[in-house]
Amino acid sequence: MSTLSIDCRVPLRSFDLQIELEVAGTVALVGPSGAGKTSVLRAVTGLVKPTAGRITLAEEVWFDAAAKISRSPDQRRVGLVFQEYALFPHMTVRQNVAYGGRARVDELLERFRISHLADARPTHLSGGERQRVALARAIARDPGVLLLDEPLSALDAHTKVAVRGELQELLRELGFPTLLVTHDYEDAAALADRVGVIVDGQLRQLASPQELVSRPADVFVASFTGANLLHGVAHRREDDLTVITLASGETVYSTDPGDGEVGVVVYPWEVSVGHAHHVDSALNVIDGEVRSLVHIGNRVRVMIGPITAEVTEASLEKLGLVVGGRAVASFKATGTRLVSSS
Amino acid sequence: MRPPLTRALLGLVFFAAILVAMGFLVLPIVAIFTHVPVTRLIHEFSNPVVTDALVVSLKTIVISQIVILLLGTPTAYFLASRRFPGRSIVVTLVELPIVLPPAVAGLGLIVAFGRYGLLGSTLRFLHIDVSFNQIAVVLAICLVSGPFYIRQAIASFEAVDANLIAASRTLGAGSVRTFFRVTLPLAQGGLAAGEAICMARGLGEFGATIMFAGSLQGRTQTLPLAVYTEFEANIDVALAISALLVVISLAILLSLKATGLWQRARTPLVTGREGA
Numbered sequence: 001m002s003t004l005s006i007d008c009r010v011p012l013r014s015f016d017l018q019i020e021l022e023v024a025g026t027v028a029l030v031g032p033s034g035a036g037k038t039s040v041l042r043a044v045t046g047l048v049k050p051t052a053g054r055i056t057l058a059e060e061v062w063f064d065a066a067a068k069i070s071r072s073p074d075q076r077r078v079g080l081v082f083q084e085y086a087l088f089p090h091m092t093v094r095q096n097v098a099y100g101g102r103a104r105v106d107e108l109l110e111r112f113r114i115s116h117l118a119d120a121r122p123t124h125l126s127g128g129e130r131q132r133v134a135l136a137r138a139i140a141r142d143p144g145v146l147l148l149d150e151p152l153s154a155l156d157a158h159t160k161v162a163v164r165g166e167l168q169e170l171l172r173e174l175g176f177p178t179l180l181v182t183h184d185y186e187d188a189a190a191l192a193d194r195v196g197v198i199v200d201g202q203l204r205q206l207a208s209p210q211e212l213v214s215r216p217a218d219v220f221v222a223s224f225t226g227a228n229l230l231h232g233v234a235h236r237r238e239d240d241l242t243v244i245t246l247a248s249g250e251t252v253y254s255t256d257p258g259d260g261e262v263g264v265v266v267y268p269w270e271v272s273v274g275h276a277h278h279v280d281s282a283l284n285v286i287d288g289e290v291r292s293l294v295h296i297g298n299r300v301r302v303m304i305g306p307i308t309a310e311v312t313e314a315s316l317e318k319l320g321l322v323v324g325g326r327a328v329a330s331f332k333a334t335g336t337r338l339v340s341s342s
Numbered sequence: 343m344r345p346p347l348t349r350a351l352l353g354l355v356f357f358a359a360i361l362v363a364m365g366f367l368v369l370p371i372v373a374i375f376t377h378v379p380v381t382r383l384i385h386e387f388s389n390p391v392v393t394d395a396l397v398v399s400l401k402t403i404v405i406s407q408i409v410i411l412l413l414g415t416p417t418a419y420f421l422a423s424r425r426f427p428g429r430s431i432v433v434t435l436v437e438l439p440i441v442l443p444p445a446v447a448g449l450g451l452i453v454a455f456g457r458y459g460l461l462g463s464t465l466r467f468l469h470i471d472v473s474f475n476q477i478a479v480v481l482a483i484c485l486v487s488g489p490f491y492i493r494q495a496i497a498s499f500e501a502v503d504a505n506l507i508a509a510s511r512t513l514g515a516g517s518v519r520t521f522f523r524v525t526l527p528l529a530q531g532g533l534a535a536g537e538a539i540c541m542a543r544g545l546g547e548f549g550a551t552i553m554f555a556g557s558l559q560g561r562t563q564t565l566p567l568a569v570y571t572e573f574e575a576n577i578d579v580a581l582a583i584s585a586l587l588v589v590i591s592l593a594i595l596l597s598l599k600a601t602g603l604w605q606r607a608r609t610p611l612v613t614g615r616e617g618a
Binding site: 045046047072073074076078079080082084086088089090099100101137138141 | 503506508509510511512514515516517523524527528
């Protein structure tokens with residue numbers, strides 16, 4: 001897989017966006033709105049011209065301030081999916097897809113399950129359908145890199161879960177570098193191999209979703225990146241509880257329905273830490289090695305086995321936890337949420 | 343609660359105001375068709391003064407509209423899509439003829455393009471004579487009605503979602519292809535509305551034309567000029583031409599309404615919005 005390499009500075013209204021990033025696989029940028037996420041995408045596509053830096057895809061130089069190279073957007077092999085999809089309202093679905101490239105229109109309509117909508121206008125489509133058209137159109141252009149701007153934010157909560165699953169599958173299949181931006185950490189963690197947290201135009205931390213939760217670089221990253229995401233296989237029990245066998249071997253219970261491969265979402269502040277499990281209402285108990293202790297302000301992120309808990313400095317002192325020692329993490333089945341992860 | 347008598351009086355004043363306004367607006371139109379029998383109006387349509395004026399009007403309006411579309415569209419697109427220092431001054435200058443008295447526009451044309459005008463010697467050198475002929479009529483129509491089109495065209499281009507243009511570029515289309523496949527099709531409704539209003543205004547052009555081109559039958563005498571000239575010579579002819587112009591104007595207005603373009607033409611036209 002080729003690598004998209006971004007190193008650029010873009011002056012924005014109240015700060016400069018300054019970012020250095022290598023994209024191979026799927027990278028998500030998360031951050032509050034106005035952090036400069038979309039500007040990164042616009043700089044990569046050439047819709048915005050950085051004042052300094054260099055942007056390359058493998059051997060192709062798209063932008064180089066020092067060498068005075070700046071390819072126009074149509075000369076960069078990018079597939080950009082806009083936040084509101086930006087489908088051409090005066091064209092049919094087929095014409096929209098063909099606008100990106102005529103070679104594989106039928107194949108793409110088929111692949112994105114929009115063949116039956118080929119002659120429809122975008123205004124008559126649902127949010128999920130619009131996104132599939134936008135993706136098909138971007139891929140018809142035969143890009144070397146895929147850029148997604150808030151791919152799930154235009155969808156209602158119900159559609160979102162299904163579309164996120166589809167998108168995960170697609171990104172894996174496509175196999176070219178993908179950069180997506182979102183304000184929703186959960187979406188980022190579900191879709192990307194690596195997640196970068198961006199605030200005021202600065203990349204605060206770039207790491208795997210698990211590492212962001214267990215070893216956040218600062219308080220902001222800690223507060224923004226929220227949840228543990230544990231992968232496993234779910235079975236629905238007769239008593240309406242879902243049992244998930246985690247990839248790491250442990251068993252976890254959830255009140256959310258689910259079947260097959262799922263991700264279990266647990267917020268670190270929902271997880272209690274102790275030396276031994278006392279009988280209480282928490283169904284989920286994970287006994288493991290303390291892998292890391294990270295201090296953020298007056299709190300501490302404790303990683304026990306596969307899961308990260310957040311406790312106060314005072315609790316840490318009381319428990320006397322040390323890295324390498326053992327501890328028990330417990331959390332309630334009602335404190336978990338299941339997300340699809342095929 | 344006001345006393346019933348006061349309320350009744352207020353209601354009366356209210357409806358009287360409406361009646362006066364409506365009557366005032368409609369009566370002159372009605373009078374044109376009722377002053378003499380309609381058969382006499384129809385009879386006058388074969389009068390050479392009428393047919394000559396019709397030919398001059400049609401010819402000059404077609405040519406001027408082509409000129410306005412060809413020169414005005416790129417100008418409007420440029421002003422809509424670029425932000426540069428002094429842009430609002432340029433836009434205001436383009437809009438100025440809309441509020442300028444046509445007589446002033448006519449005088450301006452004389453001192454700019456006339457025999458002794460700013461460009462007079464240049465035009466003479468090129469053997470182009472632009473006073474008191476149909477070129478002069480076309481220039482007068484372009485100056486007075488062109489800004490109506492350009493102004494609406496700027497608003498129409500500005501209304502095209504910038505993300506759609508950006509999407510086109512990222513999908514591999516250059517700026518020319520983007521203009522013809524995305525920008526123009528999405529702006530065309532507004533452009534058509536602007537063009538129709540511009541044409542209606544051009545068809546009625548009087549002041550600038552009579553000053554710069556004169557009123558020579560068969561050469562520069564357009565329909566409105568013929569109305570003015572024939573008003574003293576033969577009122578029947580003037581009425582016949584007026585009736586014709588009422589019908590044409592009504593046809594333009596109705597066709598705009600039927601296609602929904604009239605509503606578009608009423609979208610706020612103020613330009614000078616900040617680019618996102």
